[in-house]
Amino acid sequence: MKTFLSILLVSVSICFVACRNDNSSSKESSIASTETASQDPKINNSDVPKNTGTINDVITHYLHLKNALTNDNGSEGAAAAKEINEALTKVGESSLTPEQKRIYDDLKDDIKEHSEHIGANGSDIKHQREHFDLLSKDIIDLVKATGSSQTLYRDFCPMYNDKKGASWLSETKEIKNPYYGKEMPKCGEVKEEIKAKG
Amino acid sequence: MKRLKKILLALLIVVVLIQFIQPDRNQRNEILSADMTKAINVPENIQRVLKTACYDCHSNHTNYPWYSRLQPFGWLLAGHIRKGKAELNFSEFGSYSLRRQESKLNGIANSVKDRTMPLTCYIMIHKNARLSKEDKALLIDWATKAKDSLRLNN
Secondary structure (H helix, E strand, C coil), X not given: CHHHHHHHHHHHHHHHHHHHHHHHHCCCCCHHHHHHHHCCHHHHHCHHHHCCEXXXXXXXXHHHHHHHHHCCCHHHHHHHHHHHHHHXXXXXXXXXXXXXXXXXHHHHHHHHHHHHXXXXXXXXXXXXXXXXXXXXXXXXXXXXXXXXXXXXXXEEECCHHHHCCEEEEECCCCXXXXXXXXXXXXXXXXXXXXXXXX | CHHHHHHHHHHHHHHHHHCCCCCCCCECCCCCCCCHHHHCCCCHHHHHHHHHHCHHHHCXXXXXXXXXXXXXXXXXXXXXXXXXXXXXXXXXXXXXXXXXXHHHHHHHHHHHHCCCCCCHHHHHHCHHHCCCHHHHHHHHHHHHHHHHHHHHHC
């Protein structure tokens, strides 16, 4: 009896420990809880009058995230990513044209997901950068559809992603690489200047 | 000695009692219209790999092992399944926005490449879910191509 119990206990604890490790290294962390939070009826009910945010707010926090990554600062990056998510929930969609709205609708779930991953992985900057690559694609498409209140530069680093390359948006003409940070700050070139509208 | 016996007895009672708390089973049989196989091209060999290595946690239908009836193992499984489905559910893939579908395919290729999926804990027990070199190459190739064709078509 005693041996049976101890075997049971040992095997339970082994499995728990094994799976704990997996969870911390794998990248799913707190997605489930954040998703349920966003389905909270209180948040949904209050969306119409309070949504006075703009796409520009999303871009501002994206640039903050980008700058954190150029400084190899994962925890600041995580904080900025959470701000992106926050700004996303406040975007006043009524100010978008139907075409802009169509593009925004296609992009927003993806932006939300990538910023959640970046926000939950403050200690894993390599993983943050993987998501930043995909997030940047979304933000670039978004800016192309809606325009930006400040002049932006679309930069491209040909080395990232097994030399497939990756883009990002910057508010300065000078290259500061968010994918390699201080290891290779100058890698990349300006591909396009997106002029401020209006 | 007497104390030890008491502790063991108490533990035994706890182990017996928790058996009555059974989590809900993730076993819907119908195939939804949002199923991935209806949204994008998934060749049969890929479907086979996905079903053995991924569907237990990433679909609406889990093939439960016998010990899932035994607590706390069943709870552990239920937790993994809940998180897995929140992250990616092949049974509802078609309901994701196109951009998100692309991202998910990208994520499949990446997590297979850097071996974060399937979870080590899972393949320790499910030996047949261990992906061979060929399986990995197949999956990565398929996910990459499917992603590119989504992008081209939209």
